[in-house]
Every structure is written in C-alpha cells, then in structure tokens.
Amino acid sequence: MIMAFGATGWQWLNPPREWTADDGLGLFCDGGTDLWRRTGDGFTVDNAHLFVRPRGGDLRLSVTFTAEYGELYDQAGAVLRIDDTHWVKAGVEFMDGTFSLVTVVTRDYSDASLLPLHDSPDGMTFRLDREGDTVSVRYGLAGEEPDHLLRRAYFPPSATVLAGAMAAAPVSKGFPVRFTDVRVLAG
Numbered sequence: 001m002i003m004a005f006g007a008t009g010w011q012w013l014n015p016p017r018e019w020t021a022d023d024g025l026g027l028f029c030d031g032g033t034d035l036w037r038r039t040g041d042g043f044t045v046d047n048a049h050l051f052v053r054p055r056g057g058d059l060r061l062s063v064t065f066t067a068e069y070g071e072l073y074d075q076a077g078a079v080l081r082i083d084d085t086h087w088v089k090a091g092v093e094f095m096d097g098t099f100s101l102v103t104v105v106t107r108d109y110s111d112a113s114l115l116p117l118h119d120s121p122d123g124m125t126f127r128l129d130r131e132g133d134t135v136s137v138r139y140g141l142a143g144e145e146p147d148h149l150l151r152r153a154y155f156p157p158s159a160t161v162l163a164g165a166m167a168a169a170p171v172s173k174g175f176p177v178r179f180t181d182v183r184v185l186a187g
Contacts, residue, residue, distance in 0.1 A: 004051075005182050013050040013081075013162065025051060025179040027167060029076070034170040035089055037110045045170070046084050051182070052164035058132070058187025061163045064125040064142050065179045069094035071172030075102065076179075078126040079166040080135060082159045089166055090126045090137045090150065092117070103137050105153040113151050123180070131187055133157040142180070 002010040004021040012019075019027040027049060035048035063078035069092070077091015090103040099117040101124075104110050123142025128135055135155040140146035163184045167177045 007053070007184075009053045010051060010164070011053070013052060014047045016049045016167075025165065025182065026176070028176050029074070029167040029169045029174045031169045031171075031173040033168040034073070035079070035087070035166065035168055036104070037085065037106050037108065039110045039112075048089075048166050048168035050079055050081065050162065050164060050166050051179070052079065052081065052162035053184050054160055055163050055184050055186075056160040059130045059161075059163060060183075060185045060187055061128040061130075062125060062146070062181065062183045062185075063091075063165050063179065064123060064181040065091075065165065065177060066123040066142070067092070067167070067177040068175050069099070070175050071169070072096070073168075073170040074172055074175050075169075076167040076177045077102075077124075077165070078128050079162075079164060080128055080130065080155065081162045082156060086156060086159070088128065088135050088137070088153065088155060090128060090139070091166070092121055092124055101139055101150055103151040103153075105135075105151070105155075107154070115150060125181075128163075129187065130155060130161070
C-alpha cells in the first residue's frame with residue numbers, strides 16, 4: 001500500500017515503469033497501454049496505469065492533472081473500476097491534433113462520449129460522483145470547481161470500486177503525466 005495525497009491504501013493496477021509519489025503523483029505513461037473493451041474493432045485492452053483505492057457505496061472522486069500529450073490517443077484522467085468488464089474513465093485525450101474531453105462507460109462493451117476542446121488544457125479537474133446507481137462526470141479547469149456536467153451513466157450501485165487516477169498511451173511511446181490532487185471521499 002502506498003501513501004499519497006494525504007491518505008494510505010493507494011495501489012497500482014498495471015504500474016508504469018517510472019513513477020514518483022511525493023507532493024503529487026508523477027509518472028511516465030508506458031506506450032502500448034489502454035483501457036477499452038470490444039466496441040468497434042472487437043479488441044480488448046486492459047493494461048492502462050491505474051492508481052487507485054478501494055471504496056464502497058456512494059463516493060466523490062476528484063482528480064486534477066496536467067500531461068504532455070504528444071501522439072494519437074494519449075490520455076489521462078479519473079477512473080472508477082469494479083472489474084475488467086465494468087468501469088468508467090473520464091479525462092482528456094489527444095486525437096487528430098486536438099484535445100477532447102472523453103468519458104468511456106464500460107458494461108461489458110465500451111461506450112465513448114467526446115467533447116472537443118478549442119485550446120490545449122493547462123490542467124484539468126474531473127469529478128466523478130457515484131450516487132446509488134448513477135455516476136455523474138463533471139469537469140473544470142485546474143483550480144476551478146469542476147461544475148460542468150459531461151455525462152451521467154448507470155453504474156452498478158452495490159459493488160466496491162477501485163477509484164483514482166488513470167493514464168494510457170495506446171499507440172505512442174508514452175508521455176509524462178502529473179497528478180497534483182487525487183481525492184476519494186465518501187458521498
């Protein structure tokens with residue numbers, strides 16, 4: 001178990017080769033990593049870097065980060081994961097030379113929602129609120145309250161989740177990510 005962000009009990013699922021937990025969490029996201037299941041091309045990839053804590057019931061997850069995206073599909077953000085067939089990830093992804101806010105909800109099949117950004121984000125905060133059978137995804141610029149609703153989705157209410165930060169680099173050689181704040185609070 002790792003001590004970070006003022007709390008114990010953090011753990012890695014698919015740890016990166018390079019990372020530090022000091023006044024935040026810094027990592028170099030390994031290339032060839034992703035979190036996607038079946039939709040579109042039929043492939044399943046489940047090796048994204050997840051820095052998480054277990055939590056049951058209603059919760060609020062807040063993740064603030066910056067990243068040096070460089071290539072197609074580089075991504076970082078927040079994640080709630082029950083198992084390899086049930087999870088939600090929300091963050092910023094680099095696609096076709098621009099940035100998008102992306103939420104992927106997976107219930108055996110992945111389902112992605114995208115909102116293009118006009119500018120490169122200097123830092124973003126995503127907040128995932130799990131209340132009963134619903135996860136609400138909100139975002140804002142780093143330092144602002146994440147009050148812009150991006151998506152609401154069904155999520156199994158009774159299962160314990162792994163809640164925290166995620167990063168993946170599906171087609172690139174990798175990129176640096178800095179998580180300045182990750183909080184998991186009871187709802």
